[in-house]
Amino acid sequence: MDRNKVVLVDEQDHALGEMDKMEAHEKGMLHRAFSIFIFNSERQMLIHQRAQHKYHGGGLWTNACCSHPQWGEDIKASASQRLAYEMGLKCDIDHLFSFMYHTPVENNLIEHEYDHVLIGYTDDQPNFNPDEVQNYQWIDKAELLKQLEEQPEKFTYWFRTAVPQIIKQAQTY
Numbered sequence: 001m002d003r004n005k006v007v008l009v010d011e012q013d014h015a016l017g018e019m020d021k022m023e024a025h026e027k028g029m030l031h032r033a034f035s036i037f038i039f040n041s042e043r044q045m046l047i048h049q050r051a052q053h054k055y056h057g058g059g060l061w062t063n064a065c066c067s068h069p070q071w072g073e074d075i076k077a078s079a080s081q082r083l084a085y086e087m088g089l090k091c092d093i094d095h096l097f098s099f100m101y102h103t104p105v106e107n108n109l110i111e112h113e114y115d116h117v118l119i120g121y122t123d124d125q126p127n128f129n130p131d132e133v134q135n136y137q138w139i140d141k142a143e144l145l146k147q148l149e150e151q152p153e154k155f156t157y158w159f160r161t162a163v164p165q166i167i168k169q170a171q172t173y
Contacts, residue, residue: 006032006033007069009032011030013098025111031068032075032113033066034079036066040123043141046064047138051130052134060155061156062159065086067086075095079093087129087133088128095116096165099115117166
């Protein structure tokens with residue numbers, strides 16, 4: 001599942017063109033992304049540890065799945081496809097909110113994303129792709145907030161940024 005390009009956007013998420021993913025991250029160009037948050041009936045959030053070899057954020061914990069839709073792709077359809085590819089999960093997902101962020105990350109890269117946050121529910125256990133994921137866990141809100149406070153460096157920047165909004169807006173967390 002090749003994702004070597006990103007869709008460049010303006011601050012209203014209007015598509016402007018596409019660019020090589022690494023070039024966009026080297027230049028800090030604003031581009032479209034999605035982040036999927038999955039919950040189970042126990043009111044736990046699915047988080048995963050990114051594979052160590054990822055171009056950035058390797059070994060960090062984050063939401064169930066995140067990636068970049070490709071040119072002309074529907075965000076929800078792209079996100080569902082990526083969730084199946086990375087975590088082996090299929091469930092309905094819905095758009096919850098969007099936000100923009102800009103931050104330097106390791107390897108002299110810059111994350112500058114217009115991030116669409118999607119939410120879904122399942123009690124299925126992941127069957128993760130080891131090229132993308134090295135571990136996962138279901139975590140309750142109290143434990144997640146404790147870990148975020150005590151060891152924020154263990155989590156991706158976008159995850160730390162989105163979690164407060166998720167807690168406010170997700171009805172089951």
